[in-house]
Amino acid sequence: MADKPARKKVTINTLMAKKKRGEPITQLAAYDYRTAVVADRLGMDILCVSDTGGMILFGHQSTVSVSFDEVMMMSQAIDRGSKYGLRMVDMPYWSFHVSKEQAIENAGRFVHEANAEVMKCEGNRHHAANIEAIVNAGVPVQGHIGITPMRMPQLGGFIAQGKTAKRAKELIDDAKAMYDAGCFSLLCEVTTHEVAEYLAETLPIPVISLGAGNRADGVHIISSDLFHLWEEHVPKHSRIYTDLIPIMEDVITRYMKDVVERDYPGPAETIHMAPEELETFAREMKWERKLEEIKSGAKKAG
Template sequence: MSVNKEIKRITTETLRKMKVDGEKISMLTAYDYTMSLLADKANLDAILVGDSAANVMAGHETTLPITLDQMIYHAQCVVRGAKRSLVVVDLPFGTYQSDPQKALESAVRIMKESGAHAIKLEGGKEIEESIRRIVNAGIPVMGHLGLTPQSIYQFGSYKVRAKEDAEANKLLEDAKLLEELGCFSVVMEKIPAELAKKVTEAVSIPTIGIGAGNGCDGQVLVIHDMLGLNNEFKPKFVRKYLNLEDQMVQAIEQYVEDVKSSDFPNINEQY
């Protein structure tokens, strides 16, 4: 396949136009230069530098421990590899929830120090003022509703959200509020597909689903999950396109065996 040497950057306006045109939006997480480079080469529309780096890269049980400095570091790495994809960065827990001024300062730091193109934060009406300040500063904001992992201790589990009418109605109203506040998109995580489709039709901004059915304008997954790098994590909404965990373990085992037997390096692999 021929490659166009003139790479055109995906922007927030590109995503809006994709919704209007009925073109689905592809999004994956990435936390380092190599994964970002590969995702970008595959013509991925958007890369999320997720606070899930706390789980995937650092081995924490939740997303809560990751710091703003650490998110900026991961974002810097990803931006260096992304020539085409829109790069969105999570504001980590504790940097925006209670203090709108702190929220603005956190978002400004991410944009200035990483070179990313947008930020993402979790919640609706509860963080209205934080969103308003960030948007008014000219920083693109992606919302996040439904299962919000930073609130895991409040929820008590990672079960499906908004199954009851009251929570579903609040989610719909929050999505409309995010649109009014100027968010360019909203992620909806682990909610009923019917509700996600209803929200998608009710707002003009693109919706990105994760465990929210195919009625959304786009989809996002953790890249390590879809590549099969963690066989112990098996949620219903993840499709594994590869089984890299087994393949990589086998390759490393073979390397160990070859080193132990003096098969590696052979005569053609030395100077």
């Protein structure tokens, strides 16, 4: 059997070539080292450090409260765990919204301190100017439209976007503003299938679906959704490939039982002193119980 060819580093040109060939792009929201290591060696195209990780790892109930420093910590972990996938950072709430200067500064910090290669910025046409500033500063950006968790009050909650012709047209306008700002790619989160399909057909850049059907140029999913690690809510668009919660419950229950019954650690997991060293130690420490145990063992052996 021929050896599998060595994997090449994914770049924006790689993604553009995939779009041209009609080959789907895989994008995974990852935020811990081990997930990055496994996904990267399996061939994931894009590893996106999602602010959703702040909910899974740190217990935030919304991405809005996830801090810049928390996203930075996750971004550094992904950098350590990946070699080939394109490293993307989901810029957190209020990190690029205030001004062009703030947007450039914070994007630059992710590049400088976490070795990030591209950013992801969620919003609409009103955020395009600040996104354009990041791009002009030399940091590529994936635009993010549709359900944007930072704007839930405005959108009326986690409701699919683009179900009416009017709303679909607004999303198209947002997408075109992102493209005009220089975005190299676009993520459609829980828009209707038709919105993502139209954008994939009409925009020259890769369009990625997050709950927006399978006719875009690629698909994004949150890694914890694959394993049901956010029990509080399972989005309609997510597919649980393996439910790790029952497995975790079983393992932790068995561990607790073994500890209570003094079955763990057992002989296979325990290190002992050599007999002569133990006897010397017990004498020096005047550990009478252990000395009696040694004597008793010697009598039984004799």
